[in-house]
Amino acid sequence: MTKQGWTMSRSSTGLLLLAAVLSVVGSGCGSGRVAGPEPDLAAAEKLREVLTAGEVAGETNVVAAATGTGWATLKGRFVFAGTPGDKRPLVVDKDMAVCSKDGLKLYDESLRVDPATKGLADVVLFVRKASRVKNPVSTDPLVFDQKNCEFLAPVFAARVGQPVDVRNSDPIGHNTNISGSSFNQLIPSGEATVYTPNAETGMPVSVTCNIHPWMKAYAVFRKDGYVAVSLVDGSFAIPDLPAGEPLEFQVWHARSAGGLKLDQPALQWSPKGRFQVTLQPDEVKDLGTLEVPAAALGG
C-alpha cells in the first residue's frame, strides 16, 4: 500500500507540473507592440454627431480677411555662425564613366556656406497664409537642371501652377522623382519634361533620381508664390507681399529638422521656425543679418 501510494503521488506531481507548464505556454506570449493611447469613446460619439449633422453653426476656422492695402518687400541675409566641416563625399557607383569622369567627386551639398561672406545658402522662407496675392501665376517655366550626375539646384521653389522645366543636361538618362507628388519621370539625355505642381507642399519635399540614388535636391511649391530660397551669399528677398496684415513666415533648412530655429526674440522667432512681421505699404524691410548657429543645423 505504501509503495503504491508513493508511485501514485509521483505521477500526480508529474501531471501537475505538466499542467502548470501547459497553462503558462497556453496563456500566450505578448506581442511587444507599443500601443497608442485609447480613444475617448464618449467624446468620439459626440464628435460623430457633430460631423454627421450637416452644416453646423459653430466656430469656424475662417481667419478674418485682413484689410490692408499696398505691397511691401522683405529681405535679409542668413549667415552661418560657425565653421562648416568637410563635405561628406557621396557614394557614386553607377555610370562611373560620366559621374566619376576625370576624377569628378560629388559631395553632399545640404550645407552650403560661402567662405567669403559666411552666407548660408538654400534657406527656404515662405508665408504660411496670405490674404491677398499681387501677381497671377507666371507661365514662364522655372528651369531645374541636372548635370554631372547631380541636381544643379540643391533647393528650388516654384508656385503651384507654374510650369517647372525639368532638364537633363547629362549624356546619360536620369529620372526625376519628386516625393509626395507621385511625379517620377524618365528624362533621357539632353531632353526635358515639364512638371506643373498642382498642390502646395507643406515643408519642402525631396527630389531624387532612382537610377542614381545619391542625387538629392529639395523642392517647395506654394500657392501664393511668396517663397524664397537664399542665394549663395545668404541673401533673400520676397517682393510684393501684402502690407498691413501680420504675416507669419516659416523658415526651413535641409539640415534643420522641422523648421529652422533661430534666437531672434525681436522677431518672436518660434520653436517651430516661424516669425511674424507686419509690413507697411511700399516698405522694404531689411531683417539684416540673421545668424544661424551651428547647433540649429546639427540634426
Next chain:
Amino acid sequence: MRNALRFAGLAVVSLLVTISGGCAPTPPAFFRLNMVEATSPSAEKDSISAEIALTAEQQRQVATILTAMFGSPDKPECLPETGLDSAKLILAAGPVRSDIVGRKNGLYREHCVHCHGITGDGLGPTAAFLNPYPRDYRPGVFKFKSTERSSKPTHADLVRVLHTGVAGSSMPSFALLSAGEVDALVEYVKYLSIRGETEIALMQYFFELDDEDEGKLAETRDFLVGEILEPIAGKWASAEEELIEVPEMPADIDLAASIAKGRELFHGDKANCVKCHGVTALGDGQANDYDDWNKNIVKIETKLAALAVGDADANERRWAAEFREVLAGDALRPRTIPPRNLRHGIYRGGRRPLDIYYRIHAGINGAPMPAAKGTVPPEDIWHIVNYVRSLPYDFDGELGADRAVAVQPSSVGGLVVSKASTASEEN
C-alpha cells in the same frame, strides 16, 4: 475504485488548469494608432525631431477623431463624403460570423487580417515572414492599377488584384470568392486606406497649427471633413477619370520586328531600362534602392543613428529611445527592392500585355520604377512590351551576346568562368 477516482480527479484538475491559462476572453479588436507617424509626423522623414513628435494628449485626440469618423473594426462608420458603401463595409468588417440570412460576415478578418493587419498596416502576425511584405494601406499608395502614376486605383483595379492575386508574392488569388464578397473586401480596403490617409493628414497637421490653437486640432466639420477628409476622398472618387489611355497595338504587327525594336529601346538611353534591370534583364543593374514604405523606415533609422553619434540633448535622446521601441514593434526590417528579373516571366501586376504597358507608361507608384510617359511614345512602349514578354522564352543568343562573362578565381587555381543563371523553362 478509489484509484480510479483519484486518477479522474487529477485529470480534471490538470485540464482545468491548462484551459484557464490559455482561454481568457478575447478582447475586442481595435485599430492601432500609426505610432511611427505619431513619433515623426512629417512628409519628409529626413527632417524629423523630438519637437514635432506628437504628445500623448495629441495622439489621444487623433485616436478620438478617427473613432468618430471611422468607427471601430467591429462597427465601421463612414461619413457620406468618403463615397463608401456602408452595407459592403458591414459585410467585410467584424468577427467571422453569419448574418441573419446566412451570408458570411467578417470577410476581412477571415481572409486578410493575418497579413494586412486589423488596421490595414501590413503588420499582421504573418507579415514579418513574407517577402515582399504585405501592403500597408495607410499611405494610400497602390502599385498595380490602370490609372496614372499619382492617381488612386479604380474599383476594378482592386477587384482584379484580389481576383488574380499578385504572382510572385504571397498575395493569393481570391477567384473562388463570390463577386459580392470580393466587392465587399475591396470596399473595406478603400475604407482602411482612407482612414489611414486621414490619420496621417491629421498627425501632420499639428505642425501647421498656430500657437493659439494650443496644440489641439479643431474638431469642427469644416476642418475635419472639409479640409482633411474631402481632398482624400476626392482623389479616390476621381480615379475613374484618370485612366491611362492605351492606344491599340496594330493587329498586323510584325512581332519579330517589334521585339527587335523593343530590344533596342530597352538598351537605349531614352527608356534606360538596362540601368536598373541590367543588360541581361536579370534585374541586377541595381540593388540599393527602396520602395516608399521601406524608404521611410530607412530614413528614420539613419536619423536615429546620426543622433546616437552626434551630441543630442536629453530630450532628443529620450525621443530616439522611444522611437526605437516603436520601430521594434511597428515597423518591419527595411528591405531593398530589387528591380524585377524579367526573365522569370512572373509579373506581379499581371501578365497581360496591357498590364506591362501600364507599368512602363506610368511606372510603379511607391516603387523606384519611373514613368516613361512623355519620353517614350506609345508605339515604342508596345515594342518594349513585346520584347519584355519574349524574354522568358529567349534561351540563346541574348545572354551570351550581352553578358560580360563573370570570371571568378577557383580554389584550385586558374579561373572559372561562370555563366549567368537563366530562368529554367519552369517558371
Next chain:
Amino acid sequence: MKRLSGMFWALLFLAVPVLGVATFAVAPSINVWLPKDVSAHGHEIDSLFYFILALTGVVFVATEVALFWFMWKYDAAARQGEKATYIHGSHTLEVVWTIIPAATLLFLAIYQMNAWANVKMRRPDMPPTVEVVGRQFEWRLRYPGGDGLLGTPDDLHLVNDLHLPVDEQVLVQLKSMDVLHSFFLPNLRIKQDAVPGMKIPVWFQGTETGSWDIVCAELCGWGHYKMKGRITFVTRPEFDAWLKRKTAEQNATQPVAEASAEIVAN
C-alpha cells in the same frame, strides 16, 4: 456491490464496439462519409474501402465482444475465492491467430494491386492537359495553349481555378515551386504529393460536370489550411470556348469595359 466493479469496467469496454458500430451506422446520414465520387476509377477504390471495412469490422466486433465476455465472466469480485489457473499459454492458439491475420493481409495486399496500378502506375500515353504547380499557398495552373507544348509563349496561366473536359482522360503534370504540397481531389479519389524537384504525372477522368474541391493534403506552412482550389468539369465544347476566352483575356491589349463583373464571373 462488489460485483459492480467488474460490471463497470466490462461494460465500459463493451461501449467501445457499441459506439464504434453506432457511429459508422449513423455517419452517412449526417454527411460524415465518403464524398461524392465523380471519377471513372473511384468505384474501384471505394469498393476496396468497403471490403476492408467489412472485414476489419467483423474482426473488430468479434474481438471486442470476446474481451467483454471474458471480463464479465471471470470478474474477480464475482468469483470470490476462486484461484486462477496458471497455464503456459497455448502454442496452437498463438500460431492460429498469427497465421490467419497474416494471410488476410497478404490477400488484401495482392487484391488491391490492380487498383493501385491503375491510379499510380499505368500512366496513359498522352501529353499533359495541364500543369499544376503547388506553391505556398495556391495552385498555379498552366495550360499548353494552341501549340500543345508547355513552356511556350502561348501558355495560359491561371491560379486555383482548374477547368477540365468531362468524360475524357486527363493528365496533370504536378510540380511544386517551394515545399511539399499534396494535390488532393476528394471527389476524384486522387491524392498525390507534389515534391519539389519532381514532375509527377497524375491522371483521372471526371464523369460528372460540376465544381469540386482541390485541397492541399501535406502541411506546407501557415497557409496550408486555406490552400484551396476548385476543379470544374465542363463539356468539351464549353472547355474549348473557356480556354479561348481566357487566353484572349490574357492577351488583352485594351482595358475591358465591364472589368469588374467580367473577371469575377468566371
